[in-house]
């Protein structure tokens with residue numbers, strides 16, 4: 207019989223997250239996929255999970271999971287794991303995913319493998335692929351424990367897949383008691399983001415320290431608009447306060463995988479590369495011929511962003527308007 | 530003062546950012562011996578946050594690190610920034626510990642301190658598993674208050690702005706608690722000469738696993754559940770075309786975009 211693989215499902219902006227669907231696709235391919243969905247979620251969330259390969263969904267809509275974050279979720283998942291003993295459980299490398307898995311790995315005294323880009327499961331044994339040290343290495347690792355193997359999965363590691371399953375939902379009792387209410391979420395603030403978002407963008411135009419200032423990101427926005435894409439940035443640009451953290455791409459920011467990534471004034475540090483180097487096409491503009499990013503670029507121009515980018519914008523306008 | 534805060538900061542000392550970290554093919558672990566070390570910048574931010582809180586409320590910061598003897602340089606740095614004392618878990622037997630082994634050792638060392646608050650960085654800069662703090666919180670029974678981009682303490686309540694995918698959340702818990710801080714939370718101070726001099730006189734307490742009462746089969750290589758099987762390099766991306774801008778760089782990119790049918 208196929209082995210049981212669970213996915214810890216997450217909701218963001220009223221939708222099941224893409225990483226959840228990516229993990230489900232992998233789980234369904236490697237075994238029998240089931241999902242755990244805790245906390246308030248839109249009505250169609252369970253159906254979305256079933257449509258993407260979940261043959262069963264463990265569900266509690268109780269508000270405690272939203273109000274108290276990690277502790278109730280970890281308690282409920284630990285109980286479910288002890289009852290059903292899945293071979294593997296997958297968590298996204300997200301805020302909630304990391305919080306829940308860290309608690310579980312200590313509670314169940316089983317540890318976890320983090321930063322997983324892929325895995326195979328055979329006779330209950332997991333062999334995971336890990337891009338270590340910012341992706342300069344690619345290792346394989348396993349975890350030796352009796353029970354469920356906990357894996358923390360990198361976003362964009364798999365393609366979501368429609369794999370319609372009959373909707374089977376098992377209601378689970380919510381976690382209760384004072385101990386799980388020790389962390390309280392008092393308020394949620396959504397910072398308004400303008401224009402297309404990085405998640406899901408087919409084209410990303412990204413800027414680094416070479417942009418020299420906040421005002422010059424307008425030029426990247428113009429280029430991105432012409433290509434119907436979104437604007438991203440390096441940590442150097444974010445830390446300088448030029449753009450918000452939501453735009454950061456890399457190890458401590460977002461992992462993206464667009465069809466086209468245009469890097470402007472970005473050196474290509476491993477921590478940045480690890481968030482974008484699986485993009486289909488990479489184009490870079492840098493005045494330093496030795497910038498490491500050139501080694502990952504399909505097309506590179508050694509030159510000044512303040513000359514090359516405006517010319518590119520003008521050229522795209524011409525070709526759009528003209529031809 | 531009744532409200533003074535005793536803060537424990539867990540921070541790593543790691544190969545300096547100028548060092549390209551390599552993996553040792555036989556042990557499959559990072560080469561740490563014989564390379565320059567520094568206080569992890571993420572740990573420096575955690576120390577800084579602790580110092581700011583104690584400057585406001587009174588109290589003291591203790592740094593706890595687990596690492597090889599080369600870690601001393603980073604510990605001194607934290608002491609020079611203003612931490613009052615430090616604990617160094619130094620024991621050959623703990624080399625190769627996995628996240629949970631590390632968390633057990635750190636939790637045991639924290640339990641020996643008087644503390645109101647534990648501060649960790651969300652992730653370390655070299656191994657960035659990001660799960661050690663949550664494990665420590667569980668082991669010590671502390672509420673985990675994570676991904677802070679701002680921290681404040683009011684009476685016996687700690688409140689943070691928690692980074693989220695769409696903005697932030699206001700999250701609180703009662704002390705004692707464990708907080709993790711994100712990398713951009715502050716700009717760590719540079720140690721001043723006075724601090725550097727003072728640091729030389731501050732205590733660095735050494736512990737082995739046995740002294741912490743953590744069984745040896747739980748830590749080090751032997752206790753590690755996570756095991757690296759193979760190390761290798763990722764497939765190289767096929768070399769692309771690199772041109773030097775002769776005044777038509779922008780046009781050439783447009784041509785390339787046409788070639789790959791983006792325009």
Ligand SMILES: Cc1cc2nc3c(=O)[nH]c(=O)nc-3n(C[C@H](O)[C@H](O)[C@H](O)COP(=O)(O)OP(=O)(O)OC[C@H]3O[C@@H](n4cnc5c(N)ncnc54)[C@H](O)[C@@H]3O)c2cc1C
Nearest residue numbers: 414415416440441442456457458459471473477478493511
């Ligand atoms: C734990 C940790 C996590 C990190 N996480 C991330 C992360 O998530 N994302 C991230 O991006 N970084 C991250 N970093 C930082 C990373 O190491 C680099 O410091 C950062 O990516 C550098 O950004 P940059 O390329 O913009 O700046 P730099 O490295 O300074 O590069 C700027 C480039 O611009 C070029 N340039 C300058 N002027 C011009 C011009 N006029 N025209 C053309 N080119 C020009 C220069 O030649 C240079 O190559 C992390 C670091 C650590 C330690």
Ligand SMILES: Nc1ncnc2c1ncn2[C@@H]1O[C@H](COP(=O)(O)O)[C@@H](O)[C@H]1O
Nearest residue numbers: 539540595649650652653657658659661
């Ligand atoms: N060896 C260590 N010594 C001290 N603190 C550590 C150690 N390993 C992990 N930590 C703490 O846990 C955080 C996350 O580390 P990691 O799980 O390696 O990403 C670090 O920023 C520290 O606060």
